[in-house]
Amino acid sequence: SQDVPLGTPFNISSYALLLEIIAKMVNMVPDEIICNLGDCHIYLNHIDGVKEQINRKPYELPIVKLSDRVVNDISEYTLDDIILENYQSHPKIYFPLSN
Numbered sequence: 001s002q003d004v005p006l007g008t009p010f011n012i013s014s015y016a017l018l019l020e021i022i023a024k025m026v027n028m029v030p031d032e033i034i035c036n037l038g039d040c041h042i043y044l045n046h047i048d049g050v051k052e053q054i055n056r057k058p059y060e061l062p063i064v065k066l067s068d069r070v071v072n073d074i075s076e077y078t079l080d081d082i083i084l085e086n087y088q089s090h091p092k093i094y095f096p097l098s099n
Contacts, residue, residue, distance in 0.1 A: 001039040005046050005053065005095055008037070017064060017082065021074060024066050043098035052093055062087040 002008060015033050023030035042050055065083040 002037045002041065004040050004042050005050050005093075008040075011035075020064055020066060021077060025071065025074065045098055046095050049093045049095045056090050059088040059090075060086060 002011075012033070012035075015035075019030045019033055063085040065085065066077075067081040067083065069081055071077055071081070
């Protein structure tokens with residue numbers, strides 16, 4: 001199940017970070033994430049927020065880098081190992097919880 005305005009951006013960013021981490025650990029260059037989404041939905045009380053979001057001009061994508069620290073186990077990574085460059089965001093859009 002995929003809550004498009006809330007779940008999709010979080011899932012894309014978390015899987016992209018995981019791809020970066022795994023690629024670094026196996027000494028490879030990350031390429032792309034391929035996703036299959038099912039039961040994609042937008043709740044009725046999210047429609048106004050979605051309309052606002054699609055009318056915004058996107059910013060240039062940020063760059064995610066990992067520190068040069070040598071990590072032997074994926075669980076050793078910390079927030080200090082993640083470097084986010086050129087991140088810009090629009091003001092928050094409120095999406096109420098749906099039942």
